[in-house]
Amino acid sequence: MSKKAISVLSGGLDSVVATSVYAKEYDIHAITFDYGQKAAEQEIKVTAKICELMGFEHTVIKLPWLAKISDSSLNSNEDIPQVSNEDLDDLEKCKESASSVWVPGRNVVFTAIATSFAESVGAEIIIVGWDKEEASTFPDNSKEFLNAFNVLLDIGSPNDIEIKAPAIDLDKWEIVKLGHDVGAPMELSYSCYSGENKHCGVCESCMRRKRAFIQAGINDLTEYLK
Structure with a gap:
């Protein structure tokens, strides 16, 4: 029996790359959250495509x-x-x-729900896309948050579950490089906050995505409106 993992998969660049790192080693069940965000429809659409392509089970959770x-x-x-x-x-x-763009307690809530899924199926790891670049302004992306949540799981879960964040020490361009190396379907990922069919190209998430591909020297197949 293959090892099991839960992925918190938003469909964004970071979570797609992070999940792809473990795609060959684990049987992955991806969960995507609809919390009323403008991009919910697009995120659900791209995560469904990615999961179908990579053979992941996929669950959408409405909050x-x-x-x-x-x-x-x-x-x-x-x-x-x-x-x-x-x-x-x-x-x-x-x-x-x-x-x-801060949503109250978002990663606390998402990771807690992922823990429930992990315990229910006997998953060994929870995969998240938290990264160094965004941790400077989003504390729930930081290594300190990762380490603290893993301590919480050690204390509060009867199962041996670890949160894995392979991008935790990486800037965005390094995530693109990693995605290229592991064959992540980055072209299917959706990073935009706006929820349009094409990336708006001007929100912070789009701007960081555009810069990352340029800095990494990797062709960006994303369609931007600006």
């Missing part, structure tokens, strides 16, 4: 209550911030952008 308590620009009428290339290296501007 309407999270949408109701959140005033994030991701799942409200508030406009999503646009940033320039220069802004990506301005910590204060990135903190302001991150504050706008």
